[in-house]
Amino acid sequence: xSTVWNSRYALRTLRVKGSTIRELLKLTQRxxxxxxxxxxxxxxxxxxxxxxxxCHTVLEEHGAEALQYGATExxxxxxxxxxxxxxxxxxxxxxxxxxxxTGSQQALDLIAKLLIDSGDRVLVEAPTYLGAxxxxxxxxxxxxxxxxxxxxxxxxxxxKALRLRPKFMYILPNFQNPAGxxxxxxxxxxxxxxADRYGVPIIEDDPYGQLRYEGEHLPPLVVIDHKTFRRYNExxxxxxxxxSTFSKTLAxxxxxxxxxxxxxxxxxxxxxxxxxxxxxxxxNQMVAYEVAKNGFLDQHVKLIRQVYxxxxxxxxxxxxxxxxxxxxxxxxxxxLFLWATMPEGADCRSMFRSALAENxxxxxxxxxxxxxxxxxxxxxxxxxxxxxxxxxxxxxxxLSIAVKMQVHRAKRGSLELAGR
Amino acid sequence: xSTVWNSRYALRTLRVKGSTIRELLKLTQRxxxxxxxxxxxxxxxxxxxxxxxxCHTVLEEHGAEALQYGATExxxxxxxxxxxxxxxxxxxxxxxxxxxxTGSQQALDLIAKLLIDSGDRVLVEAPTYLGAxxxxxxxxxxxxxxxxxxxxxxxxxxxKALRLRPKFMYILPNFQNPAGxxxxxxxxxxxxxxADRYGVPIIEDDPYGQLRYEGEHLPPLVVIDHKTFRRYNExxxxxxxxxSTFSKTLAxxxxxxxxxxxxxxxxxxxxxxxxxxxxxxxxNQMVAYEVAKNGFLDQHVKLIRQVYxxxxxxxxxxxxxxxxxxxxxxxxxxxLFLWATMPEGADCRSMFRSALAENxxxxxxxxxxxxxxxxxxxxxxxxxxxxxxxxxxxxxxxLSIAVKMQVHRAKRGSLELAGR
Numbered sequence: 001x002s003t004v005w006n007s008r009y010a011l012r013t014l015r016v017k018g019s020t021i022r023e024l025l026k027l028t029q030r031x032x033x034x035x036x037x038x039x040x041x042x043x044x045x046x047x048x049x050x051x052x053x054x055c056h057t058v059l060e061e062h063g064a065e066a067l068q069y070g071a072t073e074x075x076x077x078x079x080x081x082x083x084x085x086x087x088x089x090x091x092x093x094x095x096x097x098x099x100x101x102t103g104s105q106q107a108l109d110l111i112a113k114l115l116i117d118s119g120d121r122v123l124v125e126a127p128t129y130l131g132a133x134x135x136x137x138x139x140x141x142x143x144x145x146x147x148x149x150x151x152x153x154x155x156x157x158x159x160k161a162l163r164l165r166p167k168f169m170y171i172l173p174n175f176q177n178p179a180g181x182x183x184x185x186x187x188x189x190x191x192x193x194x195a196d197r198y199g200v201p202i203i204e205d206d207p208y209g210q211l212r213y214e215g216e217h218l219p220p221l222v223v224i225d226h227k228t229f230r231r232y233n234e235x236x237x238x239x240x241x242x243x244s245t246f247s248k249t250l251a252x253x254x255x256x257x258x259x260x261x262x263x264x265x266x267x268x269x270x271x272x273x274x275x276x277x278x279x280x281x282x283x284n285q286m287v288a289y290e291v292a293k294n295g296f297l298d299q300h301v302k303l304i305r306q307v308y309x310x311x312x313x314x315x316x317x318x319x320x321x322x323x324x325x326x327x328x329x330x331x332x333x334x335x336l337f338l339w340a341t342m343p344e345g346a347d348c349r350s351m352f353r354s355a356l357a358e359n360x361x362x363x364x365x366x367x368x369x370x371x372x373x374x375x376x377x378x379x380x381x382x383x384x385x386x387x388x389x390x391x392x393x394x395x396x397x398x399l400s401i402a403v404k405m406q407v408h409r410a411k412r413g414s415l416e417l418a419g420r
Numbered sequence: 421x422s423t424v425w426n427s428r429y430a431l432r433t434l435r436v437k438g439s440t441i442r443e444l445l446k447l448t449q450r451x452x453x454x455x456x457x458x459x460x461x462x463x464x465x466x467x468x469x470x471x472x473x474x475c476h477t478v479l480e481e482h483g484a485e486a487l488q489y490g491a492t493e494x495x496x497x498x499x500x501x502x503x504x505x506x507x508x509x510x511x512x513x514x515x516x517x518x519x520x521x522t523g524s525q526q527a528l529d530l531i532a533k534l535l536i537d538s539g540d541r542v543l544v545e546a547p548t549y550l551g552a553x554x555x556x557x558x559x560x561x562x563x564x565x566x567x568x569x570x571x572x573x574x575x576x577x578x579x580k581a582l583r584l585r586p587k588f589m590y591i592l593p594n595f596q597n598p599a600g601x602x603x604x605x606x607x608x609x610x611x612x613x614x615a616d617r618y619g620v621p622i623i624e625d626d627p628y629g630q631l632r633y634e635g636e637h638l639p640p641l642v643v644i645d646h647k648t649f650r651r652y653n654e655x656x657x658x659x660x661x662x663x664s665t666f667s668k669t670l671a672x673x674x675x676x677x678x679x680x681x682x683x684x685x686x687x688x689x690x691x692x693x694x695x696x697x698x699x700x701x702x703x704n705q706m707v708a709y710e711v712a713k714n715g716f717l718d719q720h721v722k723l724i725r726q727v728y729x730x731x732x733x734x735x736x737x738x739x740x741x742x743x744x745x746x747x748x749x750x751x752x753x754x755x756l757f758l759w760a761t762m763p764e765g766a767d768c769r770s771m772f773r774s775a776l777a778e779n780x781x782x783x784x785x786x787x788x789x790x791x792x793x794x795x796x797x798x799x800x801x802x803x804x805x806x807x808x809x810x811x812x813x814x815x816x817x818x819l820s821i822a823v824k825m826q827v828h829r830a831k832r833g834s835l836e837l838a839g840r
Contacts, residue, residue: 004619004620004621004659005621005682005684005685006684008535008587008588008621009534009535009688010533010534010535010536010537010540010559011537012533012537013533013534013688013692016688016691016692016695022694038489040488040489041488043483043484043485043487043488044484046483046484046487046488048479048483048484048487051479051483051487052475052476052479052480055472055475055476055479056472056475056476059468059471059472059475060472063463063466063468063471064463064464064466064468065463065673066673067463067466067468067471067671067672067673067674068460068461068463068466068671068672068673069458069460069667069672069673070673102522102675102697102701103697103698105694105695105696105697105698106696106697109695109696109697113430113432113433113558114429114430114433115428115429115430116430117430117431117432120430131694131695131698134694134695135695135696138533138692138695139430167428168428199424200424201424201425201428239424247489251487251488251703252487252488252489253485253486253487253488253489253490253701253702253703254487254701254703255522255697255698255699255700255701262425264425264426265425268429268433268436271436272433272436272558274442274525274551274554275436275525275529275551275554275555275558276525276526276529276555276696277522277523277525277526277529277675277697278523278525278551278675279675280675281522281673281674281675281701281704282673283671283673283674283704284701284703284704
């Protein structure tokens, strides 16, 4: 054993959980398994041909630049394109407000590096994105979880939570991961207002914003912040840092995402990014620019919406058809996930094992709670983007077998409890 | 001003220096400047055509896989290829001993995350790679600098330094950045022996190892460690963690590097990498594999050696021709850099400015010292890989003007000092 190393691990490594979700997902890679577990985009919609052409063009025309070291901030035309695309949300951003990151996960890591001293509190939704918890926890974050309902974060509980003086809030307003719910416009206003009143900044993570299948697009928090407080100074001031990504609209395998923020913050993050990986791959940035340009990305997103809407609908009908009435679920207007809730007393961990026996997989809800909240065990996250509609129906049918067993057990459990 | 953010920066951000080298290098981007400042590979030797073919093959044959999320550890065939290639150094490694990283800079960040608690000491060469100091400092590292001479780290000073109980040592044995010197075989033995005796592990950073232009290849520290202490158990034990990269042999713009280590350590680093960027771009890993395979990389490295040897020789002759006798320089057997030393009293910072006026640039030596050692000001790092031979000659001619002025000033300064 490599004892010379063991004794030398930094204290922060004790905070790294052995990512149970990772271990669970490894079990789901057998081909006979229908997996609602991961958060994978549908590979059928990857614009492979367009990527091929883009690689060809970039290497033919700018080979030396594409394969060379690049600026930490990112490839200038891509930054400009992203800054400009924020205009659709009513945000006036310039390239100096944009930092290209190696996926959104790196954005979360850099933000944690910038803001979290060990012991600092972070206000998070309960449940929330697991990867954010992993990134923040490594820097010693403590959590203030605020529950969600069908309209997103329960803002009526914010006032109390903000008195606990979090360093920042981490919010996924659109088609939340894992819960699939969307923060209502009224609550967005309230959240932004309270953030300003308490002087607590917001990290707005919006990987799925463009993947809306019904209803009206709601303004991002960063826009409401700007409009409410008349921060017209081109993002040089502002209480909200906005994250998005190409992972769900182009492809995750190129690891490209971005942060939009006041330029002073971007300069700080650039220094941290330089120490983290120097810069994001020049080649990937130039290829993504070439793929996305001339309106291709917008066209392509329409196709994705169509495919995913169909899959969401397939999952909703299958749930209606096969799941017992004791189980409820969210009805996401977009994104990749829905969130099912079992009756009290159910244990999604043990259900995960019986589901695997039926060759179907999901992620048990407890993975998504900051403070190991026991209510997590009643939930499951179901991904509907990865499998085709007929597979989804079959998967939900299989899953319903495990679900019914578990509902039965939970009922028996509560009867026994009542009988005592 | 975004005051809501300013007041919330983590303490560690105070440790981030505004990277003077970065600011300096920005000044060197005017086209009329011949820059010996950066550490850029020659773009003329990038295998652009081979990359084009590889992109085509990967997207045609494995498009869906290449654009999808991948395993944090890395693309399995690439890990195997790297594990196998370690065999040329006499290392028996398996893919489980290899972690693919988003450039070597990420490897340094992950290692710092794994090993450094704030206040821990790290033994480094003086001078050493600036990017390592940046990565380590963010986690609160203190430094124990040990000087270099023409045979690399002065191992006669190691015993004393190791008594200060560093958490680990960070060593660049081949064609060191910035000094261009190579650790002699005898000193390698001594270093590995002392590391074992004191129980202090070694991070061996070897980005340039394959770029040797003369002399015999020397065994890496990791090999000496294995052989000396009969650690035959396929890298499951070992006192040395080995880093290398494709940045200097294929292209830096794809951001691909790796760590070779005991598998238990790799598992730990995987958890940290997952929180840092989920995984390195699948597409890049598959393309690099396709480019490197069937012996192409070895062939290509021969070409690079030839081109860089010529450039190194051009710089050495130009230095001989133009520089005054008061200045000395290292004669690197490989790599990208040489290190020139001015007489006492010279100030490379002010020389940097007069060199810019002559349209030539270098990096002042003080950037590469952990504890702002004043001796840094006498040195300059000169890169010879990026410019063509005739440019190198012209650049050194221009630089010699600034050098002579500075030598003159230094002499006058020491005369004045003597006269007092």
